Amino acid sequence: MRQHMRELIGFTAIFVALSLFLTSFVLAAGDDAAGQKLFESKCSQCHGKDAKGSTKMAKVLKVDPAAVDLTGEAASKLKAEEMELTVTNGKKKMPKFKGKLTAEQIQSVIKFVKSLQGASPSAK
Numbered sequence: 001m002r003q004h005m006r007e008l009i010g011f012t013a014i015f016v017a018l019s020l021f022l023t024s025f026v027l028a029a030g031d032d033a034a035g036q037k038l039f040e041s042k043c044s045q046c047h048g049k050d051a052k053g054s055t056k057m058a059k060v061l062k063v064d065p066a067a068v069d070l071t072g073e074a075a076s077k078l079k080a081e082e083m084e085l086t087v088t089n090g091k092k093k094m095p096k097f098k099g100k101l102t103a104e105q106i107q108s109v110i111k112f113v114k115s116l117q118g119a120s121p122s123a124k
């Protein structure tokens with residue numbers, strides 16, 4: 001009987017650990033998907049779907065195409081917190097998103113941008 005209890009507890013512990021492990025994956029994936037969605041709807045018209053910057057919009061805005069490339073060297077050096085501040089308050093021709101996106105949404109969109117920087121370093 002005691003042996004049986006011990007086995008039951010053991011199985012339960014493994015089951016709980018496994019569920020937590022899987023849940024964390026699902027949550028992390030959901031987070032990225034939300035950030036990507038936001039990026040595509042709010043940022044890609046200027047920064048491009050891949051965040052490498054829209055040369056067309058750079059021309060329209062009369063800015064250096066490198067300024068809208070979020071995967072480039074300059075942007076890769078920025079900390080996530082600095083980028084969040086820019087998105088919140090704007091910077092030159094970069095519009096501010098205060099009041100349009102929540103702090104959580106800005107964090108998740110920057111997390112997505114940062115994941116692109118890590119995954120595909122700019123060819124420059």
Ligand code: HEC
Nearest residue numbers: 042043046061063067068083086087091092093094095109
């Ligand atoms: C209307 C076009 C436009 C949209 C929309 C836009 N941006 Fe920008 N963004 C710019 C421009 C232009 C710059 C370059 C600003 C400068 O001259 O330093 C920029 C710069 C940035 C930078 C670099 C900031 C820095 O500190 O150097 C980040 C990060 C950024 N944008 C993130 C975003 C995110 C995230 C979104 C969507 C929520 C977004 N942008 C939407 C035009 C835009």
